[in-house]
Every structure is written in structure tokens, then in C-alpha cells.
Amino acid sequence: MHITASVFINDDESGLHHDYEVWLEKLAPHSPTDQYRHNGYEDNADAHMKRQVMGREVVVAVTDGELHFGTWEQIFYGEFDGRRPKRVLVKIIGA
Template structure:
């Protein structure tokens, strides 16, 4: 069995963003040479997320509105976590959107559904953060 590991780095200039990282992950898979196996992709920071969904701007807007309704950024005083930092909402948003995805690799390709794409969700941007891609298989 082969194993492959790579870190992808992102620095989002805004506080929040959704970035389609499917092409980056596909490039990792091609580089790995693995044809059959499993791919794990996870955010290595507790205020960022990796998730699978549709790449549709209306949906991304709906995520933003929904998440802000559940865990509004302000007022910062709303959260006990906010002392040194003002990112308690980002921790909560990450918990809702998830830490990682696991995707089957079949025939050297990501075995995704017809509209599925892999996204990096940033909830406390303006600094460098990384995503781990780990692939195991043959």
C-alpha cells in the first residue's frame, strides 16, 4: 500500500470565504499515483473547515447567512471565549461545517457525486492556514 501526504496553504484576505479546492486536491491525487484507495482532506486549524457541497454562489450566500444567524460575529462580548481574540464565532462555525472529508479514489479519480466539490471554509481569515491531504491505497 502507498501513502501520500501534502499540505495546501491558504491565506484569505477577508474574515470569511468559501474556496473550491477540488482542483488542488485532484492535483495531489495525480501526484500521488494512487489509483484505488481513500483520500482524507482536513483543515489543520480550529477556525477553518473542509466540506463537500455544490459550487453555487447562491448556496454559498445561504451558508453565510445561515451560519451568521447561528453564530453571529458580533457583538464580540456575546462570547466568553473572546478575550485575547475575537473569533469565538469562527470556532462555532467550523464545528457546524465540519473538519474533514473522506473521498473514495476509484480509477485514479475522486469518486464524487455529480455536483459534489471539495471546499475550504475560512471563518477567521487574514492569516496563513493549512489543509492536509492524505491518500492511502494502491
């Protein structure tokens, strides 16, 4: 529930998580901060862009109380600008 954080589904594999960090930093590098018009009050324009790429929500099917995932999939929270507290909203919709 914050514009510089992400929720996504993927494999729970540490090498993949590292690769995401490296890839996102290449797509939207933090420095130099003056490359972004958004920066001024806060230097977090890169965090906004990283969140845009990774997404803000996930939808998961649930049957009989079980999440429907692939074998190694899990839900992850991505934090791209850790300067303030964040919250996560879980909403269950269905019969």
C-alpha cells in the first residue's frame, strides 16, 4: 500500500531475487539522483519506477483454504524506498 513498494509472485530462489535487484538497478539506477525530474524533495524517483515494473498487487486463486501456486512460487514484498513504515492490505474476495 505504498507507491514505492511492490508485491509480486515468483520462485523463492535467492539467486533470482539477487538478479531482480541487479536488473532493476540497471533499469532505474538510483544514482545520479539529478537524472530524474521527480527528485528534489525526496530522491526516490528510481523507487517509483522499480515499483511500476514489479507491480502493486497480486491475485491468487484459493480453493478449500489452499493457495494455487506453481511448485516453487510464493508471494513477495519488494521494498524500493525504505524510509517510512509501510502496510500491506490482504483482501479476500469470493464465495
